[in-house]
Amino acid sequence: MLIHPWDAPRSEAEWQQWLAAHDFGQLAVNGLPGEPPHVQPLHFTYEAEHGPHGRVLAHLARPNPLWRALESDPDVLLSVVDDYVYVPGPWQAASDTPSEHGVPTSFYAAVQLRCTARVVDDPDEKADLLNRQVDHFQPEGGSARAAVGEAPYGRMLSGIRALCLEVTDVRAKFKYASHKPEAVQDRIATGLAERGGPRDASARTHQLRRREA
Numbered sequence: 001m002l003i004h005p006w007d008a009p010r011s012e013a014e015w016q017q018w019l020a021a022h023d024f025g026q027l028a029v030n031g032l033p034g035e036p037p038h039v040q041p042l043h044f045t046y047e048a049e050h051g052p053h054g055r056v057l058a059h060l061a062r063p064n065p066l067w068r069a070l071e072s073d074p075d076v077l078l079s080v081v082d083d084y085v086y087v088p089g090p091w092q093a094a095s096d097t098p099s100e101h102g103v104p105t106s107f108y109a110a111v112q113l114r115c116t117a118r119v120v121d122d123p124d125e126k127a128d129l130l131n132r133q134v135d136h137f138q139p140e141g142g143s144a145r146a147a148v149g150e151a152p153y154g155r156m157l158s159g160i161r162a163l164c165l166e167v168t169d170v171r172a173k174f175k176y177a178s179h180k181p182e183a184v185q186d187r188i189a190t191g192l193a194e195r196g197g198p199r200d201a202s203a204r205t206h207q208l209r210r211r212e213a
């Protein structure tokens with residue numbers, strides 16, 4: 001992922017706060033020789049307090065075809081993208097050029113976590129990691145706890161494998177025209193507000209936030 005200086009996060013807190021509100025992404029695993037990479041959409045839980053860059057917890061069904069590749073090469077990448085919109089060319093045109101000469105672009109926020117994966121098959125540890133995920137997604141409670149040999153989930157533990165991903169590097173990007181002249185940024189912000197499409201409001205919030213910073 002190319003990250004220009006003007007698209008880079010202003011601090012670690014910027015990407016961490018954004019990631020805290022996002023818990024669905026795509027896990028990329030190197031394929032075995034001669035095979036393409038595996039790309040697995042999944043819910044995950046990010047725990048910033050573990051290690052220098054945090055860790056990610058997830059689980060997948062035991063029949064998933066990516067396990068052999070993951071065990072062969074535990075170096076993986078978790079990609080999370082959101083708040084993306086299409087920006088029409090005329091919105092980006094410089095003040096001294098015809099509007100039809102403007103170059104369209106994409107706005108988006110993205111965080112990529114490079115991780116070392118550890119597959120968890122121990123039933124007790126697996127149950128603990130599952131409960132941590134449920135606590136994240138259902139903080140209000142309402143679900144039974146996973147425990148080895150106990151209903152209702154104990155017998156299901158053998159059908160899944162848990163993943164503990166230790167984050168070794170983070171790349172983050174907030175592509176919202178931070179390098180453009182004020183007149184162009186004003187035009188884009190107005191266009192997003194007037195269009196009011198899906199994710200336009202969140203993209204505009206990012207644009208204005210980074211401009212004020």
